[in-house]
Amino acid sequence: MKVILREFPKDTPYLTLYPISDVHWGAAECMEKEFRAYLKTIQDDPSGYILLGGDLVNNGIKSSKTDVYREKYRPDVQKEMMIELFSPVADKIIAGVLGNHESRTSRESCQDVMKDIFCALGIRDRYAEDSAFVKISLGEKPNKKPATYMIYLNHGNGGGASLGAGISRQDGYQLSIEGVDISVSGHTHKPAKVPSGRLVFDPRNNKITRSNTLIFVCTAWLDYAGYPDRGQMRATAFYPDTIRLDGTEKRWS
Numbered sequence: 172m173k174v175i176l177r178e179f180p181k182d183t184p185y186l187t188l189y190p191i192s193d194v195h196w197g198a199a200e201c202m203e204k205e206f207r208a209y210l211k212t213i214q215d216d217p218s219g220y221i222l223l224g225g226d227l228v229n230n231g232i233k234s235s236k237t238d239v240y241r242e243k244y245r246p247d248v249q250k251e252m253m254i255e256l257f258s259p260v261a262d263k264i265i266a267g268v269l270g271n272h273e274s275r276t277s278r279e280s281c282q283d284v285m286k287d288i289f290c291a292l293g294i295r296d297r298y299a300e301d302s303a304f305v306k307i308s309l310g311e312k313p314n315k316k317p318a319t320y321m322i323y324l325n326h327g328n329g330g331g332a333s334l335g336a337g338i339s340r341q342d343g344y345q346l347s348i349e350g351v352d353i354s355v356s357g358h359t360h361k362p363a364k365v366p367s368g369r370l371v372f373d374p375r376n377n378k379i380t381r382s383n384t385l386i387f388v389c390t391a392w393l394d395y396a397g398y399p400d401r402g403q404m405r406a407t408a409f410y411p412d413t414i415r416l417d418g419t420e421k422r423w424s
């Protein structure tokens with residue numbers, strides 16, 4: 172757990188967050204062309220910023236479930252390519268965490284692939300390993316204070332075949348954290364963007380208010396072939412999505 176702060180100037184009207192995870196670079200099925208084009212879109216978007224949720228590289232190593240004979244590039248080359256891909260947008264990366272594919276190497280040999288990528292990009296301080304608690308402030312509300320957003324970022328765990336299973340797991344976890352506006356994860360390869368609600372018992376005003384948390388699950392960047400095909404796993408949507416943070420009042424969409 173690590174708190175990562177990022178403040179933007181008063182005259183920032185809004186930000187567009189591009190949460191990215193499960194690229195699985197190096198997998199034969201990785202949608203390389205689409206992913207390169209998406210990075211270009213982010214680079215060209217002055218309001219665009221990035222959250223990295225892990226499994227950026229497929230990292231098929233000897234001890235892992237991945238069939239190493241089907242990897243398009245060697246794991247060390249995958250890492251190098253990832254550094255090259257993110258170099259033009261390094262200043263746009265707000266925070267990042269480890270995925271289970273990168274953690275294979277951490278477990279085997281105490282080498283953290285994601286940390287290496289962040290170090291090479293010169294943004295080691297924005298890497299959180301397991302989970303990042305990100306606070307973003309921007310703009311100016313009518314009360315002269317900036318709009319502030321609390322974001323929880325974790326690669327995600329577990330699964331389940333249904334579309335709702337991935338959402339429920341993240342919703343269950345975010346409910347155990349007070350003060351989270353947006354929860355971002357990946358891992359399930361079942362993209363979703365769903366608001367959840369909770370009641371807040373406010374001791375200062377003796378009132379019960381209702382607050383929303385956005386549950387955001389990132390898309391994967393994989394064609395349907397190979398592992399899911401062989402295992403008869405249900406196809407999932409390919410659906411890159413963004414989150415807009417407003418600077419003139421606290422409002423996300």
Ligand SMILES: [Mn+2]
Nearest residue numbers: 226270271358
């Ligand atoms: Mn994963």
